[in-house]
Amino acid sequence: MKFIDEAIIQVKAGDGGRGMASFRREKFVPMGGPDGGDGGRGGSVIAVADRNINTLLDFRYARVHHARNGEPGRGADQYGKGAEDIVLRVPVGTLITDLANGGVVADLTADGEQAMLAKGGQGGLGNIHFKSSTNRAPRQHTLGEPGEERELKLELKVLADVGLLGMPNAGKSTFIRAVSNARPKVADYPFTTLHPNLGVVRATDTVDFVIADVPGLIEGAADGAGLGTQFLKHLARTRLLLHLVDIAPYDPAVDPVKDARAIVAELKKYDPALHAKPRWLVLNKSDLIEDAAERDRRVKDIKRRLRWKGPVFLVSGMSGQGCRDLVRQVGEYLAGTREGA
Numbered sequence: 103m104k105f106i107d108e109a110i111i112q113v114k115a116g117d118g119g120r121g122m123a124s125f126r127r128e129k130f131v132p133m134g135g136p137d138g139g140d141g142g143r144g145g146s147v148i149a150v151a152d153r154n155i156n157t158l159l160d161f162r163y164a165r166v167h168h169a170r171n172g173e174p175g176r177g178a179d180q181y182g183k184g185a186e187d188i189v190l191r192v193p194v195g196t197l198i199t200d201l202a203n204g205g206v207v208a209d210l211t212a213d214g215e216q217a218m219l220a221k222g223g224q225g226g227l228g229n230i231h232f233k234s235s236t237n238r239a240p241r242q243h244t245l246g247e248p249g250e251e252r253e254l255k256l257e258l259k260v261l262a263d264v265g266l267l268g269m270p271n272a273g274k275s276t277f278i279r280a281v282s283n284a285r286p287k288v289a290d291y292p293f294t295t296l297h298p299n300l301g302v303v304r305a306t307d308t309v310d311f312v313i314a315d316v317p318g319l320i321e322g323a324a325d326g327a328g329l330g331t332q333f334l335k336h337l338a339r340t341r342l343l344l345h346l347v348d349i350a351p352y353d354p355a356v357d358p359v360k361d362a363r364a365i366v367a368e369l370k371k372y373d374p375a376l377h378a379k380p381r382w383l384v385l386n387k388s389d390l391i392e393d394a395a396e397r398d399r400r401v402k403d404i405k406r407r408l409r410w411k412g413p414v415f416l417v418s419g420m421s422g423q424g425c426r427d428l429v430r431q432v433g434e435y436l437a438g439t440r441e442g443a
Contacts, residue, residue, distance in 0.1 A: 384417055
């Protein structure tokens with residue numbers, strides 16, 4: 103299924119049915135009085151988060167969603183039937199904003215959570231409501247209220263505890279395959295990952311977390327280079343970022359430190375709040391360096407040139423070396439932040 107994480111839709115709730123002005127007309131019942139019923143309520147448009155949906159693809163092809171109008175009132179005290187609501191099922195993690203003013207309509211972060219997108223109009227009043235001691239034959243009635251109409255932007259931000267950062271071919275897809283149940287495509291060319299991948303990681307018997315792999319960044323991504331920053335929104339809800347760096351690039355001209363700095367610069371340019379999230383350095387592809395002394399030298403050189411003070415892990419997504427220890431420490435960190443929340 104094609105992954106779509108943004109869509110613009112138009113929603114229109116149903117209008118309320120008009121009230122009826124009617125009088126009772128039966129044999130042997132002279133001057134029966136008013137009996138006009140109320141109009142029915144117009145249908146509303148409601149969004150519901152559904153964990154079984156993971157893309158906004160359907161809303162790329164169905165952009166207009168109109169609910170039915172309420173039925174008008176009738177004589178003999180008969181009220182018009184209310185229209186059924188329209189329910190739009192969206193992925194968990196969908197942010198809905200009003201294009202007219204930019205305001206947030208809803209942020210659906212739990213399965214089954216609902217939000218009113220457009221409220222149906224109330225039905226009009228029939229003339230039975232205007233009867234009084236001084237007005238025994240009222241001819242007044244009201245029209246139904248119009249339903250709300252909006253143009254909305256749907257934006258999917260996947261729900262994950264941990265996000266992976268890195269240049270194309272840093273080994274993010276291989277790493278997420280090694281530590282989780284996700285099975286993204288892996289190949290030796292840039293931009294293998296074209297859409298976010300989610301995986302569930304079991305850290306211990308009692309602790310697990312969700313990890314997200316997004317398409318790699320390159321220098322100039324904030325200006326549209328490569329795949330740009332269109333997928334960085336999916337890291338907005340994470341609590342920890344793992345910055346994967348290729349410690350053994352195939353091309354000797356590639357400088358891992360320069361690449362790491364470029365990623366951090368693009369992150370800061372895109373969203374300072376995302377840049378400020380806790381970030382751990384993960385040096386990947388350690389299995390490609392057989393000499394232990396050379397591995398240690400490269401680790402120290404990268405830490406020194408980056409002036410890195412945070413946690414550093416040496417791993418291999420291909421062989422699994424160091425991955426188990428990293429997963430355990432990530433689990434401990436997340437459990438600690440949950441307790442402190």
